[in-house]
Amino acid sequence: MTDRIELTGLRAYGWHGVYDFEREQGQEFVVDAVLELDLAPAAGSDEVTDTVHYGELADRLVAVVTGEPVNLIETLADRLVEVCLADRRVHAATVTVHKPEAPVPHTFADVAVTMRRTRNP
Template sequence: MARTRDRITLTGVRVRAHHGVFDVEREQGQEFVIDVSVAIDLSAAASGDDLGRTVHYGELAEAVVAAVERDPVDLIETVAERVAAVALAHPAVEEVEVTVHKPEAPIEVPFADVAVTIVRGRA
């Protein structure tokens, strides 16, 4: 099976959550910014103008937010895995790339962003 080049991408989904290693992160929470790009063959959806043949990006965005908001974990790597699992739950998704940004990370030097990116596909 050839790898599809079609993608649906959500960029900059903002979620307030309580992930992190430090107590202050768990207590006060912070903003996380999520980028999700799913590889999916869009030709059938486009040719038939059929929402049922694609991934509804509004529903995907809501599912991503729910996955990030739920029970706190230490690592943004774990958050990224959760988001990838949500995307791959859609049968039409072949692969997903997830970036979790933590712009308020507790780092003692000036920085613009901290992020983890993972790519997952079907087994």
């Protein structure tokens, strides 16, 4: 499948992390999502109902980031990729969770976890 919808740089505030101060203070997370699906039906009909509505997808992803805290961004990424695969038209999804304010005692640009999952046959 070569057709893709990409939603990158989605920002939301969450309370994820293994340290108490991360759970108390929270921090910004940045999410990139790539959905692989057949976009020919939408291209042919010009109807949003024939594709994944990326605004609604963004709402669902933000709800996960701002929702129940988890210790690891690996767990958060897994929950987010499952949201992407909830639409039966999506054949595969790749999600990257960035944690730019991660508690690392050195200068760094980003910490991120990327997961790619495909729909089970």
